Amino acid sequence: MKKIETSCIIDDDPIFIYGTKRIMKEIDFCNDILVFNNGQDAMDGLNELTSQGKDLPSVIFLDLNMPIMNGWEFLEDFVQIPNNNREKVTVYIISSSVDPRDLERIKNYDVVNNYILKPLSPQDLEEVLESMI
Template sequence: MGKLKSSCIIDDDDIFIYGTKKIMKKIDFCDEILVFNNGQEAIDGLKLLAEQNKKLPNVIFLDINMPIMDGWEFLEDFIKIPNNNRKHVTIYVISSSIDPMDIQKVQMYGLVNNYILKPIRIEDLEKVLSDIH
């Protein structure tokens, strides 16, 4: 499995971010990790990259429950980024929610590849790498 060029974590939980970055580095997951603490920061940052004709991250790990803009609102805005910018982006919803409604809602978004329960494990990231390659 080859590593990715870049990935993005969108989550308001600093402990989750710290742990996920540590696991990513341990398995040499990617070269660059972008971090945003809510959906609004993320959509602003990703739109800016797209406007500058820079590549968006290969994979986005998206939390559902965040302040300011939650994961669902992020997905609604992310769809508005031109497809040629976002077509190589794979999104994984990462959440501690076991609510069947959340899992069902994720399946309605063609952009979302899968739903991963927190905490993220090495096996989860290895599966992401194998799914993408």
């Protein structure tokens, strides 16, 4: 199965991060995993990558409810990154509940591919891999 070069988890829940990283390693999901605990740290880290001429992660798993900068605020800033590989990035919203307003709101962002309920399962990640092929 195809493997992703770099993925990114943006979430403030250490248990979710630990579990997701473990599953990613088990199914050989990607070569490298970037982790940020809020949207601001993620923006700083991704801007640093682009300033160094490095590629952005192929996949970003984004929580909506975080301190400092939430997922919606991150998306607003992320779409402003002047990087020619931003359009190669796929964002998956991850949340512990389905809010119909959130489902409607994600339609405003071309970069958002889907909404996945926590916790992520190996099957969820395998479906992400299949969609990247």
